[in-house]
Amino acid sequence: MSAYKFEDQRLIIVSKENGGLSSARNEGLKYVAGDYITFVDSDDWIKKDMIEIMVQEANRKDADIVTVFSKRVHSNKEETESLNNSCKTEYYTNEDCMSQLLLNKVPNYTWGKLYKTEIFTKFRIRFPEGKNYEDVATSYKIFNHCKKLVIIHMQLYFYFIRCNSIVHTKRIAEVYSMVEHVEEMNNYYIKNTYWGIYRLKIIYGAYMYALCLPFDTKKTIEYKKLIDKIVLLSNSIKTEKPLFFYINTPHFYKISLLKTRLTNLLAYIKRIISKQ
Template structure:
């Protein structure tokens, strides 16, 4: 049955948090939605919790699937979504009871393709009055290019993550989350923003982002964290493809320092990362002449890149010497 909003919640090993998450969604003052719970092969009590909610509220739909990761679960939810708008909530987070009332009313009033709210980081055990935030605010409106520039401003993370947003469903036509990746929002954010005609930002904290020690973002550095570099490089390539050269240079300015930081972190801390680092270096070398033209970097930095490409051992020794001097 058609509805206004499809809210997609991937579920995996969160039995201690899932009830709070679901209750905050089902208690929304905005009622015309479906809640799609995607059990991503969770080995704990989560599948039963999902089924129990579905048996008591007809708005709840449950998908049971083999474990495929967060992107796979979101994509599975998108395939059955009936709403005019799409929203995502991570299953260890929770939301303000008026979140979708506020986002939806702004989407309708301003014909916005994406509406974004602020979020609040919370720790386990924090007691919050999540019922009555200050709902007085001054909304901000952006074109797609203006919003893409915000990726490199002080609202960067807010414009990247998908769980603080309401999207028109058409934005996901021929577009899905890249699977088998972490930092998955970084791979899709710029594409969603570019497909939008109007983006509205609401500067109030309506999403509560739980900080827990065993989450993916808190995990020990491993080779999968190199996906962050890949996402940033894909964004560089994307801006070049759409002829947005100022954005391309900004993207390069973010990508290159991240490349070297993660490259050497993996090289020093992650066993068996040699082949992956070789591929990443090859991608870096392929774009070197574009990087050289970037006005945001000084000459000394550009000389360093040439040394890295031509004689990595020499560059390694310079890096280690610099680290010893800190």
């Protein structure tokens, strides 16, 4: 890295003790001086013209956030999710920006996006240290201040997947992190029709991860307490807005399916626990 700094005086190399992903990002945010911010995780890589393409689109549309498509690459070098780059762009404003995140049209990963610096500096957004799934805990706060969003249909970011990574090796601590993030979300006001559905989707993910935990873990009191907390959260969110509230929305079918899956999954987990 020092060699690159010598060639380009604009670069700043920051050295620190390993404190995790959130700690590294927060440390980098202290030194930000430009108009835009982007994040690249340590194992990932990007196309050499990704930043140029994103900045050009950000300037052209005065966008608060620009996002591109990604491609997953496994540790065995096998690439997945092949997609032809169409060079198509989509443009959203105001509440529709948040809707793209809440409906999963834009993934809640922090990487693969270009942000106006002022979103982080003006609203003092930082990543939660000591927690897993930091992107889940942060993306909705960022998008809450997005008034102009551009989606570029080009695979410019490469997401490297290790078989033993945090995302793919489930432990009870990771599930607890997801639940704690949803608890924080419940205290965060967002004026959007799909805010409750987004939180239910995270809870659904927590349910699924809980099911993937080892059998010995499922026999513990801690696991049962975790499930009880998930159930309480799920029920509190589901009662915020009944299903008929979404009947005139364009995504009524998907919302109905999600709520049905949650109900069935909850009943299934309860049966498993009752047999232990």
